[in-house]
Amino acid sequence: MHIPDAFLPLWQSAIYWIVALVxxxxxxxxxxxxxxxxxxxxxxxxxxxxxxxxxxxxxxxMGTSGHLVGGALAAIVLGSPYAAVFILTLVLIIQGxxxxxxxxxxMGVNILNxxxxxxxxxxxxxxxxxxxxxxxxxxxxxxAWLACVIAAIAASLEMAIAGTFPLVPGLIAMGTYHxxxxxxxxxxxxxxxxxxxxxxxxxxxxxxTTEAAA
Amino acid sequence: MIExxxxxxxxxxxxxxxxxxxxxxxxxxxxxxxxSMVAMPYSTAIYPLAICWFGLFxxxxxxxxxxxxxxxxxxxxxxxxxxxxxxxxxxxxxPYYDVFTPIITLPxxxxxxxxxxxxxxxxxxxxxxxxxxxxLLSSTTPMEDLLQGARRLGLPSVxxxxxxxxxxxxxxxxxxxxxxxxxxxxxxxxxxxxALSYHYRLKILAYTIGMMFLRSYEQGxxxxxAMLCRGYGKDAYEHLEKKRLNGRDxxxxxxxxxxxxxxxxxVFLFWx
Numbered sequence: 390m391h392i393p394d395a396f397l398p399l400w401q402s403a404i405y406w407i408v409a410l411v412x413x414x415x416x417x418x419x420x421x422x423x424x425x426x427x428x429x430x431x432x433x434x435x436x437x438x439x440x441x442x443x444x445x446x447x448x449x450x451m452g453t454s455g456h457l458v459g460g461a462l463a464a465i466v467l468g469s470p471y472a473a474v475f476i477l478t479l480v481l482i483i484q485g486x487x488x489x490x491x492x493x494x495x496m497g498v499n500i501l502n503x504x505x506x507x508x509x510x511x512x513x514x515x516x517x518x519x520x521x522x523x524x525x526x527x528x529x530x531x532x533a534w535l536a537c538v539i540a541a542i543a544a545s546l547e548m549a550i551a552g553t554f555p556l557v558p559g560l561i562a563m564g565t566y567h568x569x570x571x572x573x574x575x576x577x578x579x580x581x582x583x584x585x586x587x588x589x590x591x592x593x594x595x596x597x598t599t600e601a602a603a
Numbered sequence: 604m605i606e607x608x609x610x611x612x613x614x615x616x617x618x619x620x621x622x623x624x625x626x627x628x629x630x631x632x633x634x635x636x637x638x639s640m641v642a643m644p645y646s647t648a649i650y651p652l653a654i655c656w657f658g659l660f661x662x663x664x665x666x667x668x669x670x671x672x673x674x675x676x677x678x679x680x681x682x683x684x685x686x687x688x689x690x691x692x693x694x695x696x697x698p699y700y701d702v703f704t705p706i707i708t709l710p711x712x713x714x715x716x717x718x719x720x721x722x723x724x725x726x727x728x729x730x731x732x733x734x735x736x737x738x739l740l741s742s743t744t745p746m747e748d749l750l751q752g753a754r755r756l757g758l759p760s761v762x763x764x765x766x767x768x769x770x771x772x773x774x775x776x777x778x779x780x781x782x783x784x785x786x787x788x789x790x791x792x793x794x795x796x797x798a799l800s801y802h803y804r805l806k807i808l809a810y811t812i813g814m815m816f817l818r819s820y821e822q823g824x825x826x827x828x829a830m831l832c833r834g835y836g837k838d839a840y841e842h843l844e845k846k847r848l849n850g851r852d853x854x855x856x857x858x859x860x861x862x863x864x865x866x867x868x869x870v871f872l873f874w875x
Binding site: 393394395396397398399402417420421424426429430431432433434435436437438440441442475478479480482483485486487488489490492493494548552553554555558562573576577579580581583584585588589592 | 607608611633634637638640641642644645677680681685688691692695696697698699726729730732733734737738740741746749759761762764765766768769770771772773775776777779780805806808809810812813814815816817819820823824826827831
C-alpha cells in the first residue's frame with residue numbers, strides 16, 4: 390500500500406502533500422496540546438509498535454502475505470483521529486527515509502491513505518458502532534477492516550488517476566487482497582485492544598475519559 | 604524490515620567523506636535528486652536522465668566506502684510493492700500512449716504491448732533513480748544525525764522529539780521482535796503452516812503483537828523515566844544547538860542542485 394516515488398506525477402504528489410500538510414498541522418496541534426510528559430512514551434512506543442507490527446508478515450491466501458496498517462489501532466488507543474495521523478506520519482517518515490518503503494514525494498499521499506483514512510474511519514466508525522451498543526472489540530475489528538479496505542481502494546484510485554495502474558485491475562487486485570488482509574487486521578486489532586484493555590486498561594484513552602467523567 | 608535496523612545503523616556509522624557530511628547537505632541533495640527525477644514526464648527522456656543519476660550516484664557511493672553488496676541488499680529490500688506494479692504494467696494499456704502494439708498474445712485475451720513494456724521500463728528506471736538516493740542517505744547518516752538535521756531544517760520539535768523516542772524504541776522492538784520470533788521458532792510455531800488451524804495461528808499472532816506492545820511500552824516507560832532523571836524532557840529538541848553549514852557544504856549543495864536542475868531541464872528541452 391506504500392506508493393513509491395515516481396508512481397505519481399509531481400503535481401499530483403504536491404496536491405496530496407498540501408492536503409496532508411493541513412492534516413499534519415492539525416495533528417501537531419493535537420500533539421502540542423495532548424502530549425504531556427507521561428504520554429510521550431505511549432505515542433513513541435505506539436509509533437515504534439505500528440512500525441514493528443507492519444514488519445509481521447501475516448498469511449493471507451495462496452502463499453501470499455500482507456501486513457497491518459495500524460491507523461485504527463492508534464486512533465482507538467489514543468482516542469483521537471489526529472493521533473493516528475501523527476503516529477502514521479512518524480512511521481512513514483522512518484519507513485520512507487530509512488528503509489525506502491514508500492517515497493518522499495509520495496509521503497503525502499501515503500499519510501492520507503494510511504494515517505488520515507485509517508485514523509478518521511477508525512475513530513469515528515468506532516465511536517458510532519460502540520455508541521450503538523456493539524461490543525468494544527467487535528467494533529474495533531470492524532473499523533480496522535473498513536479502514537484497511539478504504540485505504541487500499543484510495544491507493545488504487547490515486548494510481549489510476551496518475552495513469553500508473555488501471556482502475557479496474559487495481560481495484561480488483563488491491564481491493565480483493567486488502568479485503569482479506571483487512572479481516573486479519575480486524576482480528577489482530579480487536580485482539581490487541583482486548584489484550585491492552587485486560588493487561589493495562591489505563592493505556593486506553595476511552596477508559597481514562599470514562600474514569601474522569603465518573 | 605525491523606530486523607535489519609541494526610545493520611543499516613552500523614553501515615551509517617562509517618567514517619568516509621560522505622558519512623562525515625552534515626546530514627542537512629545529504630537530505631537536501633536527496634530531495635533535489637528525487638524531485639527533479641519525479642518532475643520529468645513519463646517519456647523515453649527518462650533513459651538518459653536515469654543514466655546521469657546512476658553515474659552521479661556511483662561516484663557518491665564510491666566516496667562512501669561502502670560495499671556494492673550493501674547497496675544491492677538495500678535495493679532488494681525496497682522492491683516488492685514497486686516491482687509488482689511495474690511488472691504488471693506490461694499487460695495493461697495506459698493513458699500515456701495512443702496506440703498499443705501487441706508483441707505477445709496470451710490465452711484469455713491477455714496481451715503484452717510494446718508500449719506498455721516501454722512504460723514499465725520508464726517506471727522502473729524512475730523508481731530506481733529515486734530510491735538509490737534514499738539508500739545513500741540512510742546508509743551514510745546515523746538516525747540521530749538525520750533527526751537533528753531534519754530539526755535544523757525546520758521539522759517541528761514535537762515531531763523531532765517523538766521521532767527521537769520512536770527511534771530509541773525501534774531498537775527495543777527490534778530486539779523484542781527477534782526474541783519473540785526465536786521463542787515462536789523454538790516452539791515450532793509457523794504462521795504459514797497449514798497443520799495448525801487458521802484461528803489458532805491468528806490468535807497466537809494477535810497475542811504476540813499485544814505482548815510485544817506491552818513489554819516494549821513497559822520497557823520504554825522505564826527508559827523514559829530514567830532519561831527524565833538525566834535531564835531529558837519533552838523540550839529536548841526545542842533548543843537544539845545551532846550549527847551553521849560551512850562554505851564547502853553550501854557549495855556542495857548548490858553544485859548538486861544545479862547539476863540536477865540543469866541536466867533535467869536540458870534533457871526535457873532536447874529530448875521530450
